[in-house]
Amino acid sequence: MYPKNVLLIENSMLDAILIKDCLQQNGDFCNINLFEDGFEAILHIGSILQNKKNEIPDLIIANEDQIIINGVNLLSKISDLTNIYIPVIILTSSGSELHPHFNKHSYCYLNKPLEIKEFLRVIKEVKYYWLSLVN
Template sequence: MTTGRLKPIEILLVEDSPTDALLAREALGESRLFNQLHQVSDGVEAMAFLNQEGAYATAPRPDLILLDLNLPRKDGREVLAELKTDERFKRIPVIVLTTSHAERDILAAYNHHANCYIVKPVDFQKFTSVVQSIEGFWFAVVTLPPEN
């Protein structure tokens, strides 16, 4: 698989669980697509990354965001609402990747224009498969909008 891109696919993982972040990193590391994974552990850091503030002054604009809902400081629900109302970020695909099966969370995510909602599998092989299918679909099948 090739994407026809000369630069890596920039993925922002917003995940506070070190274990889940490691699983995502390993799954993406097995990919045949050239990607660069950036990870932040809460919603405040996610917004600083996107706004290129502080330690993230040179952060790249992500091509895709993998967003957990249950985060410290600013949760994923707030981040999603903020992203999708900001002209600079609203076209970045946001995949909610969370442990929540709650109908209210699913509805709220789609009401705030999440591109899809996936409940994290607990099994490593299934988790790897899910992450690789996300990457394969969003970067080998879908045509993404330009940055501006």
């Protein structure tokens, strides 16, 4: 199995470390590119596509509450950049009842639990489903 490429947009370094450790648990290898805001991530994706590198993300995980470009705009920007299928997970701790604009990419909003064990459980489920079963 080839290494998975994950683009992580998270400005909480503690959450970023927990997510990275969870994704690489059990000897699984992931190339994780961490960005603290959505604008930097969009520039990175554009650079990948322009240079035709093989680093196209298999999964994007973004913190909706902390990125400069909100989740819906981030998804619109991603769909503007590529015809490639990239699943996107938007983590939210606001608990708001968002009704995002759907586009051609698969994505979902997940509540970001405040309790660490529950947070890790959610990330493990994301890893299992999106990096093992789907990709």
